[in-house]
Amino acid sequence: MAKDILLWSGCVYRKNLVSERESIVSVFKAAGLDFETLDDEGCCYFPIFLAGYIEKAKERADELEKSLSGYEMIVTPCPACYRMFKHIYPEELGRNLGPEVLHTSQFFLNLIKEGKLSLRREVKMKIMYHDPCELGRHSGIYEEPRQILSRIPGLEIFRPRYEREKAVCCGGGGLLSAFSPSLAAKIAARKLQEEDRVPEDLDAIVTGCPQCISNLRAGIRFLKSKELREIKVMNIAQLIELSLGGD
Amino acid sequence: MLNRSEMEKIYSEYLRQLSRASADRFLRLALSRAIKSYRRNTETALKLFPHTVELAEKLREIKEYSLLHIDELISQAKDMIEDMKGHFFLAETPEQAMEYISDLVKPGDVVVKSKSLTSEELHINEKLEEMGCEVYETDLGEFLIQRLGSKPMHILSPAIHVPRERAAEVISKAVGKELPPDIPVLVGEVRKLLRKKFFEASVGISGANVIAAETGSVFIIENEGNARLVTGLPEKHIVIAGIEKLVPTLLDAMIAVEVTSRYANYKAPAYVSMISCPSKTGDIEKQTTYGAHGPKEYHVVLLDNGRKEMIKDPVYRQALYCLRCGGCMYNCTVYPLVAGNFGYIYMGGIGAPLTRFLLGGLERAAPIAYTCTMCGRCVEHCPMRIDVPKIIQKIREEAARAGIVPERLIENLGGITGVKIGG
Numbered sequence: 001m002a003k004d005i006l007l008w009s010g011c012v013y014r015k016n017l018v019s020e021r022e023s024i025v026s027v028f029k030a031a032g033l034d035f036e037t038l039d040d041e042g043c044c045y046f047p048i049f050l051a052g053y054i055e056k057a058k059e060r061a062d063e064l065e066k067s068l069s070g071y072e073m074i075v076t077p078c079p080a081c082y083r084m085f086k087h088i089y090p091e092e093l094g095r096n097l098g099p100e101v102l103h104t105s106q107f108f109l110n111l112i113k114e115g116k117l118s119l120r121r122e123v124k125m126k127i128m129y130h131d132p133c134e135l136g137r138h139s140g141i142y143e144e145p146r147q148i149l150s151r152i153p154g155l156e157i158f159r160p161r162y163e164r165e166k167a168v169c170c171g172g173g174g175l176l177s178a179f180s181p182s183l184a185a186k187i188a189a190r191k192l193q194e195e196d197r198v199p200e201d202l203d204a205i206v207t208g209c210p211q212c213i214s215n216l217r218a219g220i221r222f223l224k225s226k227e228l229r230e231i232k233v234m235n236i237a238q239l240i241e242l243s244l245g246g247d
Numbered sequence: 248m249l250n251r252s253e254m255e256k257i258y259s260e261y262l263r264q265l266s267r268a269s270a271d272r273f274l275r276l277a278l279s280r281a282i283k284s285y286r287r288n289t290e291t292a293l294k295l296f297p298h299t300v301e302l303a304e305k306l307r308e309i310k311e312y313s314l315l316h317i318d319e320l321i322s323q324a325k326d327m328i329e330d331m332k333g334h335f336f337l338a339e340t341p342e343q344a345m346e347y348i349s350d351l352v353k354p355g356d357v358v359v360k361s362k363s364l365t366s367e368e369l370h371i372n373e374k375l376e377e378m379g380c381e382v383y384e385t386d387l388g389e390f391l392i393q394r395l396g397s398k399p400m401h402i403l404s405p406a407i408h409v410p411r412e413r414a415a416e417v418i419s420k421a422v423g424k425e426l427p428p429d430i431p432v433l434v435g436e437v438r439k440l441l442r443k444k445f446f447e448a449s450v451g452i453s454g455a456n457v458i459a460a461e462t463g464s465v466f467i468i469e470n471e472g473n474a475r476l477v478t479g480l481p482e483k484h485i486v487i488a489g490i491e492k493l494v495p496t497l498l499d500a501m502i503a504v505e506v507t508s509r510y511a512n513y514k515a516p517a518y519v520s521m522i523s524c525p526s527k528t529g530d531i532e533k534q535t536t537y538g539a540h541g542p543k544e545y546h547v548v549l550l551d552n553g554r555k556e557m558i559k560d561p562v563y564r565q566a567l568y569c570l571r572c573g574g575c576m577y578n579c580t581v582y583p584l585v586a587g588n589f590g591y592i593y594m595g596g597i598g599a600p601l602t603r604f605l606l607g608g609l610e611r612a613a614p615i616a617y618t619c620t621m622c623g624r625c626v627e628h629c630p631m632r633i634d635v636p637k638i639i640q641k642i643r644e645e646a647a648r649a650g651i652v653p654e655r656l657i658e659n660l661g662g663i664t665g666v667k668i669g670g
Binding site for chain 2: 012015016042043045048050051052053133165166167168169171172173174175176178179180181182183184186187190191194
């Protein structure tokens, strides 16, 4: 039955965040799970829907229904894919794709609670969790990523000025990073400096969205000091990976 | 109407404008100060009056009810205003409104105005000037904008992007003497200049924040005191407002006043004017005579201009709940970087549906819609909880059907998703 889990990576992870994606796969493996991936995954069509092509998204539902049937659960690290499968297809487009849909943060937290992943190694880092809009405000998932991070020993957590429902968007949402990548990046820089007020000794921003990862990285290049420009942007799986094992 | 290549020009020009604005350090500084002070003041006001949040929920219901009963409220307001010797006109189009107003002014008239975004739908200043009128915007921000020939950059603080040095240049030119960049001095000079104009003016034009249908009373919220003079000194007072300003009762209107003010960062605004008819006296023999100290003639022009079409659609309807408090912009993802350039005349994400229906059309709304990150943070700060991302999605769907999705967007999406979209 375990093979009924599908890891759906999403376009951004497949194309642009290859090593970050590998961390996700290693966490799956570390938990000793059987899971599948699709060679011809394709697009969830959230970006196509968001661009306004609602009919094309409806057409895509037919294909997805076929390729996803037979899986009991889809686990995705991309909040856009998550929202598309979990909410947009059934609620906006009238198409239920079948399998249960989980974001990796929900799935990993369950594994931790079940004892399949043990976070024992100290991770001496100062990090900030960034709430992705698609995951937080649009899907209501605020707690799971925080709970995972709070279980990692040694981690120091910096809290931005605005969090959860009031969290400030990185600028990469709503396809702005495809319409005007430069504006989206400047927005990210402003958000980090003026809204979050990230400190210079911050090691990394951790977030649950590949779109946010890409856009925050683009924005970090505009920050005013060298220390700030050296802040890393990581996904939750990378943090888990650092903390796996140990005694 | 929407040629694809012309649309691409609009997108390019729009993005160039955003890019210029985002590189403007003075703009950034001015905005960041304004945002800081807005957020601090609003927090204080809401802490002192925590019931405002519940009142806002109630107001949303009042607004929804009002829009769904708009014809009833319009006719109620009309009857009361006419009963009390005011004049009422329902304009379906800006042209009709302008024609009505044109009959009330003559060449050479001095016209004083207090802030009204709705009047922009009529292009009223240009039209009145073409007729030979002298038009004065009397809100300080609008006064500056009018003289700079630029467009407002925030709905409440239109000159949010103008630093004191630039204001000094503009006001120096208006009064014909060199003035220092000293804010109180500048305010004093504008006061002196406009004081004369208030007395010279034969027509005063104002907007309205809310209108109580049961009595036809118009409410105007302000701090500068200019609206009191605009609506009180000239012989004629003309109100221009969208039909969505109507609510059933005086008490409903007061709720709107309270909620609007709080979310516009005030504990209480300096002034709220409630105006129901021309000024009058019955002090001699109980004979009512119109035109005592205030205006002798009072006109209310309500504008439809696409609003009834918006009301029919449950998604677009929400945009008409907007109180114009401006809170969304101070909490927006995009606005703090580029100000009102993220917009057409109506600005910010909420500006997209207003642009689509009221002023500019889909070709001007689409660039705004594709700039919004649909993050939903404005919804969290909106007293009416207007679902801007949902509205933006709807405009994008219209753009896709019209074949005017930005080419650069299609191309970049194709690069990431591998999905090819033709045309």
